[in-house]
Amino acid sequence: MSQSVSEQILAFVRGRFPQEQFDADQDIFQLGFVNSLFALELVMFIEKTFAITIETSELQIDNFRSANAMASLVTRHQPVGDAAVAV
Amino acid sequence: MTVIGVIGAGVMGVGVAQNLAQTGHDVVLVDVSEQILTDALATIRQNCRMSRFLGGPALDADEVLSRISTGVGVDTVAKADIVIENVPENWETKRQVITELDAVCAPHTVFVINTSAIPITRLGAATSRPANVVGVHFMNPVPMKPAVELIPGFHTSTETVERTRALLAAMGKKAIDVRDACGFISNRISHVFMNEAANLVYEGVASAEAVDEVFRSCFGHPMGPLETADLIGVDTVLHSIEVIQQHYADDKYRPSPLLKQMTDAGLHGRKSGRGFYDYNN
Numbered sequence: 001m002s003q004s005v006s007e008q009i010l011a012f013v014r015g016r017f018p019q020e021q022f023d024a025d026q027d028i029f030q031l032g033f034v035n036s037l038f039a040l041e042l043v044m045f046i047e048k049t050f051a052i053t054i055e056t057s058e059l060q061i062d063n064f065r066s067a068n069a070m071a072s073l074v075t076r077h078q079p080v081g082d083a084a085v086a087v
Numbered sequence: 088m089t090v091i092g093v094i095g096a097g098v099m100g101v102g103v104a105q106n107l108a109q110t111g112h113d114v115v116l117v118d119v120s121e122q123i124l125t126d127a128l129a130t131i132r133q134n135c136r137m138s139r140f141l142g143g144p145a146l147d148a149d150e151v152l153s154r155i156s157t158g159v160g161v162d163t164v165a166k167a168d169i170v171i172e173n174v175p176e177n178w179e180t181k182r183q184v185i186t187e188l189d190a191v192c193a194p195h196t197v198f199v200i201n202t203s204a205i206p207i208t209r210l211g212a213a214t215s216r217p218a219n220v221v222g223v224h225f226m227n228p229v230p231m232k233p234a235v236e237l238i239p240g241f242h243t244s245t246e247t248v249e250r251t252r253a254l255l256a257a258m259g260k261k262a263i264d265v266r267d268a269c270g271f272i273s274n275r276i277s278h279v280f281m282n283e284a285a286n287l288v289y290e291g292v293a294s295a296e297a298v299d300e301v302f303r304s305c306f307g308h309p310m311g312p313l314e315t316a317d318l319i320g321v322d323t324v325l326h327s328i329e330v331i332q333q334h335y336a337d338d339k340y341r342p343s344p345l346l347k348q349m350t351d352a353g354l355h356g357r358k359s360g361r362g363f364y365d366y367n368n
Contacts, residue, residue: 019296035309035310036141036142036231037318039140039141040141043137043140056136056139059136059137059139059140060140061140
C-alpha cells in the first residue's frame with residue numbers, strides 16, 4: 001500500500017515538472033523545485049487524494065522532502081482499522 | 088482601541104484581515120453575503136494552519152479568528168477608525184463602495200484603497216474627505232509579504248499618510264512611497280514584463296518554460312513572469328495592462344494578442360486549471 005501511495009505522490013510531482021527526473025527518495029526541496037505555492041499544492045493534493053487531515057505539528061519540511069517521506073506521513077494517518085469507518 | 092474595517096473578503100481582503108488580526112488588531116470583515124464571509128473565515132483558518140510551513144510565524148487560528156468579526160454591507164463599519172477597501176479593480180465598483188462608506192463613516196475615518204492601478208486622487212474626489220483617502224498596494228499573499236506601496240492622492244493629508252504608515256508598521260509592513268500614477272511602480276513594470284513575455288511565446292521565440300527559466304536562473308527572481316501571470320490570472324493581467332494603456336494613451340502598453348486569446352479561451356491560469364501551464368493533473 002505504501003508503495004502505491006508513494007507512486008501516486010511521485011506521479012503528481014513529476015506531472016508538475018515534466019522535464020525533470022525524480023525518484024521516490026529524492027529530496028525535492030534540496031533540488032530547489034519547491035516554492036511556497038507548490039508546498040501548498042502538495043499538502044492539498046495529499047489531504048484530498050488520501051482523505052486525511054495533516055496536523056499542524058506535522059506540517060514540517062522533513063515530512064515532505066521526498067515521495068517516500070510523504071507516503072510515510074500518509075500511512076501514519078491510514079491505519080488498517082480506520083478504513084472500515086472512513087465512510 | 089482602533090477598530091479597522093476591511094471591505095471585500097476576496098483573496099486580498101482575506102489576506103489583509105488575517106494580517107491585521109495576527110498582529111493584534113480588531114477587524115470587522117465585510118462583504119455582500121454571509122456565504123462569502125463564512126468561506127473567508129474558513130480560508131483564514133486554513134492559511135493560519137499553513138503559515139509556519141510556508142515560512143511565516145506559527146499562528147493559533149482560533150486566536151486570530153477571535154479578533155475578526157464579520158458583517159454584510161458597509162453599515163457594519165460605520166464606527167471604524169480606518170477602513171481598508173479591497174473590492175475588485177473596477178472603477179465603478181470602487182467608486183460606488185467609497186461613496187457608500189463616505190455616507191456612513193465618521194468624518195475622521197481614514198479610507199485606505201487597496202489597488203494596483205486605480206488613481207487615488209480620482210477616488211478621493213468621489214468623497215467628501217479627499218484628505219483622508221490614501222492608497223496602499225498590498226502584495227499577495229498579504230501576510231507573507233514584507234512591503235507595500237503607499238500612495239497619497241493629490242489632497243491626502245500628511246496626518247492620513249502617517250496614520251496609515253503607523254498601521255502598516257504595526258502589521259509588519261514597510262511602506263514604499265510612490266506618487267499617484269496609474270500602475271504605481273510595481274504594475275507599471277511587472278505588467279510590461281508579463282505582456283512582453285506573452286509576446287515572446289506568441290511569436291514563437293521561446294516557450295513559456297524558457298522565458299520563466301531566464302527570470303529564475305539568470306535574474307534570480309523566485310518566479311518567472313508567465314507563472315506569475317498564471318497565479319494572478321491571465322484575464323486580470325490583461326485587464327490591468329488595458330487600464331494602464333488607456334490611462335497613459337501610450338501603445339507601449341499594448342496588450343499581447345496572446346493574453347486576449349487566452350482570456351477568450353478561458354485559459355485564465357491556476358484558477359481555471361490552465362494558463363501558460365497546465366494544472367490539471
